[in-house]
Amino acid sequence: IHQNDSWMLHPNRWEHFKDKPDRHIVDIEGDWPNMEIPDFLSDTVMTAMDAYPKHRYWKIMIRPGMSHLISDIIKRPPQTFDVYGRERKFIFMGQLDSFGLRERMIKALELSGLPATVQVNRQWGARESAGTDFVNRYEDAMRSHLFALVPCGEGISVRLIEACYYGCVPILIDDHAPFGYGDCDLNFMHWMGAKLTEQEMARAFRMIFAEPNSEWRSEMARSYFELYLRVYFADPTAYFFEWAQRRGIIQ
Numbered sequence: 035i036h037q038n039d040s041w042m043l044h045p046n047r048w049e050h051f052k053d054k055p056d057r058h059i060v061d062i063e064g065d066w067p068n069m070e071i072p073d074f075l076s077d078t079v080m081t082a083m084d085a086y087p088k089h090r091y092w093k094i095m096i097r098p099g100m101s102h103l104i105s106d107i108i109k110r111p112p113q114t115f116d117v118y119g120r121e122r123k124f125i126f127m128g129q130l131d132s133f134g135l136r137e138r139m140i141k142a143l144e145l146s147g148l149p150a151t152v153q154v155n156r157q158w159g160a161r162e163s164a165g166t167d168f169v170n171r172y173e174d175a176m177r178s179h180l181f182a183l184v185p186c187g188e189g190i191s192v193r194l195i196e197a198c199y200y201g202c203v204p205i206l207i208d209d210h211a212p213f214g215y216g217d218c219d220l221n222f223m224h225w226m227g228a229k230l231t232e233q234e235m236a237r238a239f240r241m242i243f244a245e246p247n248s249e250w251r252s253e254m255a256r257s258y259f260e261l262y263l264r265v266y267f268a269d270p271t272a273y274f275f276e277w278a279q280r281r282g283i284i285q
Contacts, residue, residue: 071089176196183205
């Protein structure tokens with residue numbers, strides 16, 4: 035069910051839904067801005083990007099987002115990136131969102147007084163192909179910075195996947211749950227809510243920057259990409275069935 039067809043989500047649409055909701059598999063497609071998955075689907079088996087922490091105990095496999103760059107890097111062989119020679123700076127290169135979160139994040143970063151590289155783009159970078167000047171600059175910046183700011187946009191950000199690939203320490207600013215939530219160790223990333231004030235965000239940035247030996251988070255981010263994301267993108271359907279087996283949904 036795509037976000038544009040959310041009006042079609044009603045239990046009376048399916049003949050056997052009332053008696054056997056757990057026998058239904060529902061794919062929630064799109065960003066679903068300002069919308070949540072309806073509670074009547076809580077007993078179904080789902081895949082979605084629009085998942086929140088409250089859905090942790092639902093039978094929901096959270097999918098990662100996608101960009102042209104991601105479709106390219108998952109075809110590259112595993113690489114090693116130097117995490118100890120990086121600039122201890124924050125990096126954000128992206129478009130502003132309609133909710134004002136990214137603008138608030140940039141103001142919080144200025145308020146913190148911490149070193150950062152910030153570039154506001156006029157277009158959505160996820161549509162840019164690998165090898166273009168735009169993407170080359172983005173890749174160079176991700177390789178050279180230690181901390182990557184990952185605020186949600188209209189939906190969950192694909193930047194999380196890209197940051198992990200390049201070995202950046204992700205700072206997720208989002209109320210959505212990321213890929214692997216409830217299924218793998220995500221303690222390598224910093225995660226804060228999207229409703230924090232500029233002052234609260236600035237304090238959080240200072241705490242993150244002051245943490246010693248942050249490089250271990252970078253190494254764990256790379257492991258997250260290789261052990262989970264690369265496996266998912268190799269065969270999403272197989273990953274879904276393996277996830278369902280781990281959850282005891284199927285044998």
